[in-house]
Ligand code: NA
């Protein structure tokens with residue numbers, strides 16, 4: 001092959017993001033008649049998730065997958081997807097992440113400034129809460145409790161709701177729940193299945209308080225150096241991969257909820273009033289977001305609220 | 308072929324005495340440049356290593372044990388254990404091993420454990436007529452408990468490179484650690500029966516026992532407390548280490564054992580060891596990225612899983628390879644180089660990643676006591692001012708016991724996995 | 731040269747203090763979390779900076795005093811000339827490595843500095859605060875490696891017994 005695309009991925013190849021990359025690889029290699037080779041470096045062999053923006057942006061590697069929130073240092077506005085309960089239905093998520101939408105478009109453009117070009121978005125599902133014995137129906141249930149979070153904005157939300165945010169990595173989650181390091185868990189529901197968290201927590205509250213997105217980026221200089229023909233092949237494969245994972249996501253989540261119930265977990269869906277209570281305490285988080293992100297954030301927030 | 312060339316280059320660099328950290332990092336960088344990959348990966352890899360929260364536990368555990376050490380804890384421990392079991396058959400040997408086990412719960416390093424207990428136990432045992440060879444072997448091997456019983460620096464590093472839970476690894480080390488401790492004690496008592504000829508120690512009176520225990524008690528309680536904090540999940544290993552450090556300061560200050568001078572020495576020594584260790588981890592990370600881009604781990608992993616397709620043959624082959632590597636490789640770099648190569652194949656064959664970590668640590672323990680390159684041998688040699696060959700010969704029976712415990716671990720994985728996941 | 735070596739020793743002491751302070755901050759963090767249920771937002775990140783800067787600042791001193799872990803098996807058996815040759819070669823290798831790392835590490839720092847990139851974590855510090863440690867540490871290491879090469883040429887390097 002004349003051109004090699006190396007892609008760094010934090011998760012194992014067996015994860016749905018890994019499978020999605022395999023689909024991309026097949027498409028690209030088939031349609032380019034082997035002119036373009038795709039090599040996937042899964043399980044953080046080369047880079048951890050948080051190193052991907054710098055690695056791809058600097059051209060140390062051609063492509064990488066990072067959770068969207070990893071760009072918050074460069075583009076604070078990306079945390080629109082972590083704004084509590086802003087995208088709490090699948091319809092809203094789909095509208096927001098559509099290529100070129102008023103929410104996603106400006107973000108893709110801003111990320112361009114970091115030296116990376118966004119090829120496609122990978123759906124990961126909504127954030128849910130885990131607890132023992134009783135669901136977390138309202139902010140009242142979070143008061144004074146230690147809550148696992150995985151980012152600053154989620155931490156701000158927990159604080160606004162009266163809890164104590166604690167950063168715990170994915171790999172320490174299981175033991176942190178088992179041993180009560182934190183009282184309340186927060187994760188994507190597919191994580192419940194892959195890490196068998198039902199051994200240690202017994203209740204899921206389907207809050208969808210945040211929407212977890214991953215993005216696949218390519219180094220911009222490298223991208224500009226490709227022939228138009230190759231660009232078209234890669235873009236087409238990216239679009240196929242994006243649609244495939246988005247369509248699969250609801251099935252993946254449904255399977256995960258089913259597996260959780262089969263393993264003895266109770267799944268609780270908050271009522272409309274309970275969601276309103278959450279949204280009320282989240283007001284300061286929205287305000288902090290606007291303050292931090294300025295005009296861009298305001299524009300995106302307005303667009304998001306219209307969905 | 309590439310693999311052989313890379314290994315030859317690495318050996319040449321190590322043999323002309325390029326520090327391990329820079330031999331790994333430099334070769335990795337050269338491979339990146341030579342293969343047309345971005346050299347930016349080298350500084351990125353070094354920074355990302357030092358940016359790992361879990362590795363902060365390394366200086367903190369070192370500070371905790373160094374401060375206790377300067378406060379004379381090694382001596383206190385040995386005296387206390389000695390007062391209780393010294394009069395048993397082979398009592399002094401048993402006391403030595405138990406002291407190693409307890410100190411292992413304070414220290415994350417084998418070298419520190421061997422050196423600390425060795426300094427007090429070796430002269431005493433030789434004076435009582437124990438054979439030198441046995442004494443040296445006992446201490447070199449007993450010291451290795453330091454990395455199996457938590458805390459453990461190699462386990463922190465394994466958890467860091469594989470993104471596995473360090474808490475689970477720590478807890479998984481307890482079972483095998485106690486097994487090894489028991490095997491060493493039984494061996495010492497049998498040895499004492501058959502090859503006696505040394506002076507028996509009279510039983511200590513109750514007053515001696517009381518005072519000796521009282522002096523050792525605070526540090527034992529601190530070790531138990533730190534393990535408990537980790538066990539109940541009240542804090543991450545890094546935070547637990549910070550608590551341990553604070554506890555060590557309180558104990559040594561309250562007992563008026565810590566002078567300004569010894570405090571300064573303790574923090575400086577900890578810093579030196581930390582930097583030496585972390586730079587090796589960083590260098591290995593650069594090297595690891597380079598060989599990953601050359602697809603060497605992937606190919607070896609594939610080769611192993613295709614040719615040794617049952618768990619038993621896999622573990623036998625890997626153990627032989629690690630034993631041979633362990634002759635000449637420094638222990639930490641062995642974990643760093645081999646884990647990314649072996650773990651994927653091990654996972655395919657159905658091994659638990661935590662179990663595999665404990666297994667790697669036991670194999671590293673073997674590497675620490677096999678000549679010509681074995682840090683524990685060097686430590687005992689310099690503490691006892693004896694010949695390397697004498698220490699090396701004394702170690703043989705203990706090496707046998709360690710390999711036996713690997714077999715037990717293989718056929719009964721619950722020995723490691725029961726405590727973290729069911730207890 | 732003596733001024734430089736005292737400077738490196740001072741940096742090594744700063745590193746020792748930084749590691750000790752990291753311990754203090756994390757102890758405070760645990761206390762804050764358990765006694766007041768109010769985890770700090772700074773302890774984890776600042777202690778991490780202590781580790782990064784401490785390691786980079788002390789690394790050149792470790793080279794100067796022969797405290798980096800190395801394999802003695804062969805060099806110990808060589809005569810004085812062989813030892814000098816090996817030492818000169820090995821320190822040249824270290825020098826070359828540190829020069830390249832300084833260069834590219836500087837690139838990474840400069841890029842983040844210009845872009846005003848931040849970590850996006852709880853404290854949201856600029857990323858260059860950590861990244862700057864790499865070119866500084868390795869530039870000092872490069873200088874020390876050159877000095878060691880000179881020592882090898884003059885035959886005035888440390889003997890095994892003088893290390894540590
Ligand atoms: Na230990």
Ligand code: NA
Pocket residue numbers: 633634635636673674675676677678679680681682
């Ligand atoms: Na060895």
